[in-house]
Amino acid sequence: xxxxxxxxxxxxxCDPLRIRRRRLVLGLGALPLVSAPAVRAAVGGLPSNxxxxxxxxxxxxxxxxxxxxxxxxxxxxxxQLIAPLRAAYGASVPLKIVxxxxxxxxxxxxxxxxxxxxxxxxxxxTLELTPEVGQADFETxxxxxxxxxxxxxSELSNGELHMDSRYVKTSGGCSxxxxxxxxxxxxxxxxxxxxxxxxxAPTTADLTVLHPNDTGFELNNVTVMYIPSYFVRTIAxxxxxxxxxxxxxxxxxxxxxxxxxNFVPHGPGELRAExxxxxxxxxxxxxxxx
Amino acid sequence: MYDPRSRTLFAGGLLDAQRIxxxxxxxxxxxxxxxxxxxxxPVEVIVPGHGPSxxxxxxxxxxxxxDQLTTRVRALLTAGAPLSxxxxxxxxxxxxxxxxxxxxxxxNAALVYLRYEREQLIK
Numbered sequence: 001x002x003x004x005x006x007x008x009x010x011x012x013x014c015d016p017l018r019i020r021r022r023r024l025v026l027g028l029g030a031l032p033l034v035s036a037p038a039v040r041a042a043v044g045g046l047p048s049n050x051x052x053x054x055x056x057x058x059x060x061x062x063x064x065x066x067x068x069x070x071x072x073x074x075x076x077x078x079x080q081l082i083a084p085l086r087a088a089y090g091a092s093v094p095l096k097i098v099x100x101x102x103x104x105x106x107x108x109x110x111x112x113x114x115x116x117x118x119x120x121x122x123x124x125x126t127l128e129l130t131p132e133v134g135q136a137d138f139e140t141x142x143x144x145x146x147x148x149x150x151x152x153x154s155e156l157s158n159g160e161l162h163m164d165s166r167y168v169k170t171s172g173g174c175s176x177x178x179x180x181x182x183x184x185x186x187x188x189x190x191x192x193x194x195x196x197x198x199x200x201a202p203t204t205a206d207l208t209v210l211h212p213n214d215t216g217f218e219l220n221n222v223t224v225m226y227i228p229s230y231f232v233r234t235i236a237x238x239x240x241x242x243x244x245x246x247x248x249x250x251x252x253x254x255x256x257x258x259x260x261x262n263f264v265p266h267g268p269g270e271l272r273a274e275x276x277x278x279x280x281x282x283x284x285x286x287x288x289x290x
Numbered sequence: 291m292y293d294p295r296s297r298t299l300f301a302g303g304l305l306d307a308q309r310i311x312x313x314x315x316x317x318x319x320x321x322x323x324x325x326x327x328x329x330x331x332p333v334e335v336i337v338p339g340h341g342p343s344x345x346x347x348x349x350x351x352x353x354x355x356x357d358q359l360t361t362r363v364r365a366l367l368t369a370g371a372p373l374s375x376x377x378x379x380x381x382x383x384x385x386x387x388x389x390x391x392x393x394x395x396x397x398n399a400a401l402v403y404l405r406y407e408r409e410q411l412i413k
Contacts, residue, residue: 084374088396092404094374141373179408190411194370208411256408 054165056149058117066113066123070161072153078162079109079154085166090173092141092254097152099136103129109136111155116252118148120174120217124252129245132264134202139260143173143215143252175219178212178255185210189285191271197289202262207237209258209275209283215251232257234276239289240269265289297334304328307341307348309389311355313398318360318405325353340389358382359395363402367410376403 063072082096099109114125124142136154144150151165188210197203209232216229231251237244244263263271268290275283291300304324305311328349336348362380371379380399385391 082374084377088377089400089404092373092400094372096374139372179405182412185412188412210408210411256411 054149054167056117058122059115059149059151062115062117062122067153067161070159072161072163074163074165076162078156078160079112079152079164081150081152081164081166083150083166083168085169087144087168087170089176090144090170091176091178093144093150093168093170093173094141095139095150095152097136097138097154099154101136101156103131103133103136105131106157108157109133109154110157112136112138113153113155114140114142115151115153116142116144116148117151119143119145119252120215121250121252124250126248127245128248130243132239132242132244133262134264135262137260137262139258141254141258143176143254144168144170145174145217146171173254174215174217174251177218178214180212182210187211187275187277187281187283189273189275189283191273191285191287193287193289197265199265199267199290202264203289204260204262205271205287207235207259207261207273207285208256209235209273209285210256211277213251213253213255213257230278232275232277234274235259236274237261237263238272238274239263239265240267292331292333294332297332298337299328299331299333299335300337301328301339301348303339305336305338305348305352307336307338307344307351308387309340310385310391310394310398311352312390312394313356313359313401318356318402322353322356325349325356329353355382355385355388358384359398360402363399364406367403367406373400373403376400 078100080098080100082098083093087093095114097112101107101109103109108131109129111129112125112127113123115122116124125140127138129136142150147167147169149165150168151163154162156162190208192206194204194206211232213231214227214229215231216226218227220227229251232249232253234249235247235257237246245261247259249257268288271287271289273285275285291302292298304321329346333346335343336346337343338348359380359382362382363376366376366379377396377399380395382395385395
């Protein structure tokens, strides 16, 4: 299997298989990168590797653990990750995932993995989607503990894996204190529709769970003990009784975990979220649509 | 700390001069109240936490910064701007020459947005 190193042996061979292999390895090649902006120059002499097929030692390890020897295409443009190069606040870095294919039962995005290479717990989220999302675009906010690659791996229903990554410069995301003013509000689960629903078409919705999502890496200045981790572990979203997506989450997701997603309403119904956190507390939220 | 004899105020973290005040550990409402009570003191010299000492104008400028910051961020939230756009959209030309404008100010914008967003959610 090809290893994911940017300096793999070059070859003068014109064997198309070999060329294809090199393209997979490098994430570059003949296919134009539809939406990829040019690699940006370094700011302040810091790493300039903001390309899309970037590797890191952490990723080399994670890749084997999560995906085994399966090939991952980093240059297809099937999935795009949008993240700020310089994030203003490390405890809440906005991420946007854009899928360059419509969800149809014959071919759809089945899973999305969100990884932050250098975080103490790098796998921030695993989403399991159905064709009912209509369009597999998501937005969320993550903690980024130090300068790191952030990546998304998209698994299609035919088993293909596609990846995009961004280098994010920020820090301190895992030790920033969350709001602890209203413990009685923990678990409140709120849906909002930014625009009116479109029957039979992908409709955007926002879901927020009020939760400190404690990382376990924040020091209590009085006791000089670390505040134990306490975070939202799973969210199951359905509409009119049909699964939209399930999320398996970690404390790398920011305080008050927030997800913008799409769903296709086929008629009036109820958006519903079932939430469980790391203390096995269960919460639900719902919104009538149509 | 206030020395009534020389009418000098050592303001600590409440006041910065020529440097963006950091809102990260602050309660903005109470900070505003504290600044108003400082304005009422017969102060002649203020030694801020950062930056050169000055007159009461040091207080006025910090008040102005916090006012512009919160007004702008509130407007962005009301307009439905996503968090990703907030740091860039909160440019405040009056304070662009202040130290930490490119870092602390951008973080302030994101932090205030997240606080207001939470307030809106729990209403």
